[in-house]
Amino acid sequence: MKKLSLKGRDWKSILSQNKPVIVLLILIVAMSIMNDRFLTWSNALTVLRQTSINAVIATGLTFAILIGGIDLSVGSVLAICGAVSAKMVASGMNIFLVILLTLMLGLGMGMVNGLFISKGRLQPFIATLGTMTLLRGFTLVYTQGKPISIFGSETSAVYSKIGTGYFLGIPIPVYIMLFVFVIAYYILRHMKIGRYTYALGSNEEATMYSGIKTDNVKIFVYGISGFLSALAGIIVTSRLGSAQPTAGSGYELDAIAAVVIGGTSMAGGIGTIFGTAIGALIIGILNNALNLLQVSSYYQGVAKGIVILIAVLLDRKQRTSR
Amino acid sequence: MDEKIVSMKNIVKEFSGVRVLDNVDFNIYKGKIMALVGENGAGKSTLMKILTGVYLKTSGDIYLEGKEVNFTTTKESQDMGVAIIHQELNLVQDLSISENIFLGREPVGKSGKIKWKQLYDESKQWLDKLGLNESPKELVKNLSVGKQQLIEIAKALSLNAKVIIMDEPTGALTISETEKLFEVVNELRSQGHSIVYISHRLNEIFQICDYVTVLRDGTLVGEKTIDELDEDKIIEMMVGRKLSEQYPRVNTILGHTVLEVKNLSNKFVKDISFELKEGEILGVAGLVGAGRTEMARSIYGVYPLDKGEILMKGKPVVIKSPKDAIKEGIAYVSEDRKSNGIVLGLNIVENVTLASLDQYVGKIGKINKSEEEKSTDSYVKSMSIKAAGTKQLLKFLSGGNQQKVALAKNLNTNPKILILDEPTRGVDVGAKKEIYELINKYKESGMSILMISSEIPEILGISDRVMVMHEGMVTGTLDIKNADQEKIMSLAVGKEVS
Structure with missing residues (x-):
């Protein structure tokens, strides 16, 4: 019965419920016409690789925004985790240990955000603004303001493959991104904690009354955001061959844009990983397109802002009319 | 004229x-x-x-x-x-x-x-x-x-x-x-x-x-x-x-005492004590602000207790959160459906299983969706919940149907004690009768029910006993045979009743 009704839906109604997909298609078609270097295999791989970092961060942020929160600290977590991992790599530590410790560090920092927000009852915006500033400062102290190179040990070569390597002709970060999407989708759709994420974002009080420890859900959600920021930190550091003290500055904005363009409500409770994936692709293609078209960097911000507003407005109109 | x-x-x-x-x-x-x-x-x-x-x-x-x-x-x-x-x-x-x-x-x-x-x-x-x-x-x-x-x-x-x-x-x-x-x-x-x-x-x-x-x-x-x-x-x-058809009364033989509340006190209520037997409906009457909802929520673990004891089947239990209460077999159907009873942005299935999701998950936390669907279907049928399907979001249901979903969510935790806080508020007369019939069905199956209501006819209509509260205290408990509107009102305003 249910499957029948799904089949019965025509492609028009599917598209009208996925406005971001339309924006994405329009963008791709328009760019293919305007620039013949756009629709090539190598450029597609470049876009995907560039998108991967924002996409990984945005996936974590989707959880935070789904519970009606926000995580501004993602860029700073990325930077400090990147720096710590670079130092560990340079010291010759085992590659798996480096990755594990870096991810745990990110997870821990995210969970601290979650603790401030749940037990400390801070507004998510304020709490993560605080940790964003704090961790950025801490990164500068830790790196003494200078890049930390990942080279100088046996581990370096393997580590640098994470961001620069290919498997079957496709960049490794693209695999990481897809893997993160699949796991996040599975958690949100099929796991208990995913159900609680939506419930909490839609009605916190009713969720608490249903016998759910909402504090634990919040700590988990911010933990995921920190964990994925650390993962993005590893990709960035590996790709550049060094940890920059200012790495990840402003990344929270592109990530929020991707989540919101993907149709996730800032009020919480509504949104999907599929949407965020589309949102991240839109941002990625836009960045790529503006470069290919040699738009001056002054105008790039203007163009990006306009596209973000159009995408969100389209989505908003559709929702109020329903 | x-x-x-x-x-x-x-x-x-x-x-x-x-x-x-x-x-x-x-x-x-x-x-x-x-x-x-x-x-x-x-x-x-x-x-x-x-x-x-x-x-x-x-x-x-x-x-x-x-x-x-x-x-x-x-x-x-x-x-x-x-x-x-x-x-x-x-x-x-x-x-x-x-x-x-x-x-x-x-x-x-x-x-x-x-x-x-x-x-x-x-x-x-x-x-x-x-x-x-x-x-x-x-x-x-x-x-x-x-x-x-x-x-x-x-x-x-x-x-x-x-x-x-x-x-x-x-x-x-x-x-x-x-x-x-x-x-x-x-x-x-x-x-x-x-x-x-x-x-x-x-x-x-x-x-x-x-x-x-x-x-x-x-x-x-x-x-x-x-x-x-x-x-x-x-x-x-x-x-x-x-009117007589509006309140369908059933008489059951009361079983053992299931719940005992002794000297419950906190910042909202003072010295509340009562007992509840298997198959009994205890009506709780009082005016707005008498502390009835606060008492219920204190038992349910929302508000901390300063003093007092809660006993289930004679054994003292510690309830510090709704999670504990549900584990002990206490369910609470809120008076304020939209703010803490149901989640409007989730669908019927997701609401029905929200408080009992552990029943449906395997080792790694994966939800068994077909089992969820099965349980929900049985509630939709037995309660005649009217909806386009079990995937319909709660915000598109009428008040009466939302209330039935809230009830189903709580019943799905298999409670021994069901606390109903204004179960028919914002529900029209036809659906009210259906809800009374459901309550009676649970009573007959041996569940104990604490029903808070501001509608005295409703309390008189289906309770076995009536407890009246005033300013956070119990001012009297009446057997249904001796209870009438006047006695309840005088207790509700704090007057002694002979």
């Missing part, structure tokens, strides 16, 4: 083809109070919204003092002397009394500066007229709900209202505030104002109204003078059947 000030004739209103008012006639008499009663959804508010220009009528005529009128905005109706006071008051909490009374029409000088002295003086006159001795500079948020209601009346009077419509004015008032309101309303009547009084509380209607108009399903059932009626007759007109 009294003189008509407003006469609405053959009013029809359709919303996208659905007729919600069908040829309704409605009169308001000069210097009289007209009660407008009917179930939820009978069309009372729609009719009043047409009179005050919020909605446009589909057809029909409205006459005000003999002249045909057709208000298209509330401003127009206000200017012609028709004012409405909504159930949810329209006051700006952070402004003063006088700023609220004159909001949007403040007396100003040439430069646009507000003439504060004139504002305060005029406000003071209106306050005096209503017997309020608050300073006109007092902020509205510092006033009780009862006084805020009077400020709304002052505002209406300052607009030269000839007709004042009051929608459920006593819903949130205490007894003394209600009495004060009635004094004011009586005074307004003697000054020649005409009033429409919308209320579910029939006893109030007999206290102050002169006429009664009853609506049912968008049609006029009748207009009568108050002397022609009694409560049973009004209810019969409202629901179209006799």
